[in-house]
Amino acid sequence: MTGASPDAPAPRRRGRPSRRAASEGPDARTRILAAARTEFAERGYDKTSIRGIARAAGVDAALVHHYFGTKDEVFAAAVEVTFEPALVVHTVLGGPPEGLGERLARFFLSVWEDPATRSPLLAILRSALTHEAAAKVLREFVLRRLLERIAAELDVPDATFRAELAASHMIGIATLRYMIRAEPLASADPEEIVAMVAPALQRYLGER
Amino acid sequence: MTGASPDAPAPRRRGRPSRRAASEGPDARTRILAAARTEFAERGYDKTSIRGIARAAGVDAALVHHYFGTKDEVFAAAVEVTFEPALVVHTVLGGPPEGLGERLARFFLSVWEDPATRSPLLAILRSALTHEAAAKVLREFVLRRLLERIAAELDVPDATFRAELAASHMIGIATLRYMIRAEPLASADPEEIVAMVAPALQRYLGER
The missing domain is CATH 1.10.357.10 (Tetracycline Repressor, domain 2)
Structure with missing residues (x-):
């Protein structure tokens, strides 16, 4: 939300974290993990998605990918x-x-x-x-x-x-x-x- | 298949076994149980249906109901x-x-x-x-x-x-x-x- 330079280079690669999310740093990582834990616990492995975890953590799905990679890797971390x-x-x-x-x-x-x-x-x-x-x-x-x-x-x-x-x-x-x-x-x-x-x-x- | 009296009373209750199926007797029961066991084993509880068990056993779904009742009861028997x-x-x-x-x-x-x-x-x-x-x-x-x-x-x-x-x-x-x-x-x-x-x-x- 704050501190993102508006003229930073922005390659159009899919899955790249948005500036807003990326700027949230270690807190965002912790929030994603907590959200992942809750999502996997409540929905089970099958019904949990990166998108759902991102939503619960209040970040971009791209940031979840950025920190953890695939759904399996988020699961491993959780x-x-x-x-x-x-x-x-x-x-x-x-x-x-x-x-x-x-x-x-x-x-x-x-x-x-x-x-x-x-x-x-x-x-x-x-x-x-x-x-x-x-x-x-x-x-x-x-x-x-x-x-x-x-x-x-x-x-x-x-x-x-x-x-x-x-x-x-x-x-x-x-x-x-x-x-x-x-x-x-x-x-x-x-x-x-x-x-x-x-x-x-x-x-x-x-x-x- | 054989031995079913064509003029037996046939109430129109849904789920009543067809004469053909009902006449198959204990063999059908055994086949249903074997099919149920296989279906539950291969598909899991969720994706197994009375209809699927009946199909695998080569009988009417109504006969499965007749012998075992609900899906839970078929599961219990299996x-x-x-x-x-x-x-x-x-x-x-x-x-x-x-x-x-x-x-x-x-x-x-x-x-x-x-x-x-x-x-x-x-x-x-x-x-x-x-x-x-x-x-x-x-x-x-x-x-x-x-x-x-x-x-x-x-x-x-x-x-x-x-x-x-x-x-x-x-x-x-x-x-x-x-x-x-x-x-x-x-x-x-x-x-x-x-x-x-x-x-x-x-x-x-x-x-x-």
């Missing part, structure tokens, strides 16, 4: 933002080794119990289960990085395999509790789940 | 057929109690490793994760029955909760291995998975 808390797993992994399973189970459930993080996580999982492009992002980007980080902190053989088995258990719990809402798991107290699940995670992550 | 092997869990639960986790893990993986059963299972899981109607069928019908049957055979407190935690682990493994295909789990040898997962299942199902 997923990364969502998983940011999970990517700082070393805080979970850092405590006494014998409490690792319990800390991980509690951390995982706390992320899912919070509606603000649950909704984008649900959207990501749903998208990954129904769209190969989204599955690829989760598989090749998020999960791989996450599992490698966890595995790097573990002192067990086959650490990545074990980390993935632990992840599979937690993803299964999220699926039954939050997506399918099957009882008795759906209504169980989180601490009751932690108490039951922690030893299984501990075995994967802490036993040689 | 899911039940798919889960039939899983519903005879007493064969798995019947052996020595100390091998229960291992037998269950091996049985579960063998069902998913077989492409003939994997494809409808994938379709059911995908449908349940994206459509509330399908989730309801899985939650209220299949999972509840399955968990109750398993729990009835267990000699542990909170048997249904424990059975569901075991199920959640297996569903999570199926999600990462067969749906998202995340490595190293996607390429792991089934027996390698059984060896790692069996003690976790054993703890849920066999320990007081």
Whole structure:
């Protein structure tokens, strides 16, 4: 809106961000990411468009392209933002080794119990289960990085395999509790789940 | 086709099966179920219609209504057929109690490793994760029955909760291995998975 030089060269390339949008800088990037997260969460992967994200963020669609590229790349960035808390797993992994399973189970459930993080996580999982492009992002980007980080902190053989088995258990719990809402798991107290699940995670992550 | 009395009373109710179709009896029912399973597996819950199932089965749509009712009810019946092997869990639960986790893990993986059963299972899981109607069928019908049957055979407190935690682990493994295909789990040898997962299942199902 302000500060754009009216006589700057303006090549007619399609998808180039407008001066107004480009001038909005890092704030616009943050707004686009937030909008992308919401759009993917609310509409699902299929029905989300670059145009819709741009509209929700109050920027040109060209600026979304400019910062992130394709829809898949916007999705990857939105997923990364969502998983940011999970990517700082070393805080979970850092405590006494014998409490690792319990800390991980509690951390995982706390992320899912919070509606603000649950909704984008649900959207990501749903998208990954129904769209190969989204599955690829989760598989090749998020999960791989996450599992490698966890595995790097573990002192067990086959650490990545074990980390993935632990992840599979937690993803299964999220699926039954939050997506399918099957009882008795759906209504169980989180601490009751932690108490039951922690030893299984501990075995994967802490036993040689 | 044969044996339909030409002067049978024929109320003009919409959705009444044609005499030709109705006369096909149990074979038609089986064909409809097989077609429903294939249609739901290939098209997903959303894009599957009673009309499409009828066409695939070579019967009137009215006959599908006649045998099964609504689309949700056809889905429930198709899911039940798919889960039939899983519903005879007493064969798995019947052996020595100390091998229960291992037998269950091996049985579960063998069902998913077989492409003939994997494809409808994938379709059911995908449908349940994206459509509330399908989730309801899985939650209220299949999972509840399955968990109750398993729990009835267990000699542990909170048997249904424990059975569901075991199920959640297996569903999570199926999600990462067969749906998202995340490595190293996607390429792991089934027996390698059984060896790692069996003690976790054993703890849920066999320990007081």
